[in-house]
Amino acid sequence: xSHFDIIVIGAGPGGYAAxxxxxxxxxxxxxxxxxHLGGTCLNWxxxxxxxxxxxxxxxxxxxxxxxxxxxxxxxxxxxPALKKRKGAFVSATHKAMSSRLExxxxxxxxxxxxxxxxxxxxxxxxxxxxxxxxxLVIATGSSSNWFPxxxxxxxxxxxxxxxxDLEEAPESLAVIGAGAIGLEMADxxxxxxxxxxxVEAAPRIAPAEDEEIAQTLHGMLKRKKWNIVTGKRVAxxxxxxxxxxxxxxxxxxIRSAKALVAVGRKPNTVGLGLxxxxxxxxxxxxxxxxxxxxxxxxxxxxxxxNGRTLLAHAAEHQGHYAVRHALGETTAPYxxxxxxxxxxxxxxxxxxxxxxxxxxxxxxxxxxxxxxLGANPISQAHGQAQGLVKAVWSDGVLQGLSAVGHxxxxxxxxxEIMVRDGWTxxxxxxxxxxxxxxxxxxxxxxxxxxxxx
Numbered sequence: 001x002s003h004f005d006i007i008v009i010g011a012g013p014g015g016y017a018a019x020x021x022x023x024x025x026x027x028x029x030x031x032x033x034x035x036h037l038g039g040t041c042l043n044w045x046x047x048x049x050x051x052x053x054x055x056x057x058x059x060x061x062x063x064x065x066x067x068x069x070x071x072x073x074x075x076x077x078x079x080p081a082l083k084k085r086k087g088a089f090v091s092a093t094h095k096a097m098s099s100r101l102e103x104x105x106x107x108x109x110x111x112x113x114x115x116x117x118x119x120x121x122x123x124x125x126x127x128x129x130x131x132x133x134x135x136l137v138i139a140t141g142s143s144s145n146w147f148p149x150x151x152x153x154x155x156x157x158x159x160x161x162x163x164x165d166l167e168e169a170p171e172s173l174a175v176i177g178a179g180a181i182g183l184e185m186a187d188x189x190x191x192x193x194x195x196x197x198x199v200e201a202a203p204r205i206a207p208a209e210d211e212e213i214a215q216t217l218h219g220m221l222k223r224k225k226w227n228i229v230t231g232k233r234v235a236x237x238x239x240x241x242x243x244x245x246x247x248x249x250x251x252x253x254i255r256s257a258k259a260l261v262a263v264g265r266k267p268n269t270v271g272l273g274l275x276x277x278x279x280x281x282x283x284x285x286x287x288x289x290x291x292x293x294x295x296x297x298x299x300x301x302x303x304x305x306n307g308r309t310l311l312a313h314a315a316e317h318q319g320h321y322a323v324r325h326a327l328g329e330t331t332a333p334y335x336x337x338x339x340x341x342x343x344x345x346x347x348x349x350x351x352x353x354x355x356x357x358x359x360x361x362x363x364x365x366x367x368x369x370x371x372x373l374g375a376n377p378i379s380q381a382h383g384q385a386q387g388l389v390k391a392v393w394s395d396g397v398l399q400g401l402s403a404v405g406h407x408x409x410x411x412x413x414x415x416e417i418m419v420r421d422g423w424t425x426x427x428x429x430x431x432x433x434x435x436x437x438x439x440x441x442x443x444x445x446x447x448x449x450x451x452x453x
Contacts, residue, residue, distance in 0.1 A: 008031045
């Protein structure tokens with residue numbers, strides 16, 4: 001049986017980062033992956049989606065200018081060529097990751113891992129290997145989930161992976177679930193001419209975001225002629241052969257060429273043998289962790305699989321912490337700070353820190369200030385005259401920043417720094433913001449008149 005100081009299960013963003021950091025600390029490290037390096041993010045999620053959105057961003061920009069009667073004409077997207085580019089990029093990244101692991105001395109095992117005890121596990125691949133560890137990091141991520149009656153048939157009723165593999169744009173697409181995945185996929189296909197029907201069971205689209213931001217996004221998407229239905233559940237989806245029929249709980253029917261089911265995620269914990277190491281799960285199989293991300297003595301669970309924050313950068317941050325904690329470099333509980341997050345597309349959303357509703361629910365005094373992102377010179381230059389930046393305050397200290405509109409994702413890192421450092425309105429006046437930039441909209445929101453909530 002081979003022994004390693006640290007074993008990592010799962011080579012997504014969190015597991016890969018943890019393995020590299022541990023090896024850089026001079027430890028013997030094994031990384032186990034049963035499918036592809038990079039996990040969901042690289043292979044079927046955020047990276048392919050952003051490649052598609054990036055490749056078609058000029059279309060949206062030109063359409064905005066044509067609405068201002070500044071240009072005319074048409075451009076056709078070659079979907080097979082775009083798919084080929086996606087495949088080449090992902091393949092090249094696999095090779096680069098594998099090379100980096102080899103260079104850093106990380107032992108890579110291909111196969112499915114199963115715990116066999118508190119400090120041992122089995123890897124079943126082309127052969128079976130028995131390994132032992134001093135510390136273990138579980139970073140197996142999550143996968144698409146759906147409710148009974150909404151199961152994809154991978155022909156017309158699709159999950160996000162299926163949708164990325166289409167050879168041509170469908171005439172119409174019903175998107176079930178208006179979170180980040182549903183919104184980004186809908187945006188891409190809409191750029192190619194697909195009619196969008198968006199259905200969200202929650203009272204608003206982008207339900208995890210600030211209510212005012214979500215309402216602003218709703219209005220902006222309606223102007224793009226999306227049919228948006230909120231506050232209604234889907235009773236069922238039926239493939240009728242030449243179309244998909246989506247039935248809502250109130251009897252409303254939506255007919256479309258294809259349907260995307262994007263209603264949530266489930267943890268990849270089946271078959272890990274968690275019970276043999278005394279690891280508990282909650283809900284649908286999410287691994288329970290303590291304040292130090294420990295699921296059991298010397299066993300950490302990071303990223304999607306612990307259900308805390310289902311974001312690639314959250315997984316990477318947790319992976320670094322788990323290794324540092326395992327090596328005794330820190331004993332403090334894990335703290336994320338103001339976690340940044342974005343929804344990408346022709347209209348983007350970003351947030352760092354708390355919303356007004358979250359602060360109010362915590363019993364804290366709340367004030368808000370806001371700026372019109374659509375009035376920003378850069379937004380105007382791109383033909384985008386709508387948008388909003390919203391600042392949330394408590395006792396004179398910035399607690400959260402949100403934005404919706406053109407290029408909002410580009411504001412997220414500065415917003416995270418502002419919230420983490422506890423900016424005040426005075427702080428905003430102490431910094432020079434280059435002109436013209438989108439960043440000026442953050443300053444304008446911080447220095448705008450305050451409103452009590």
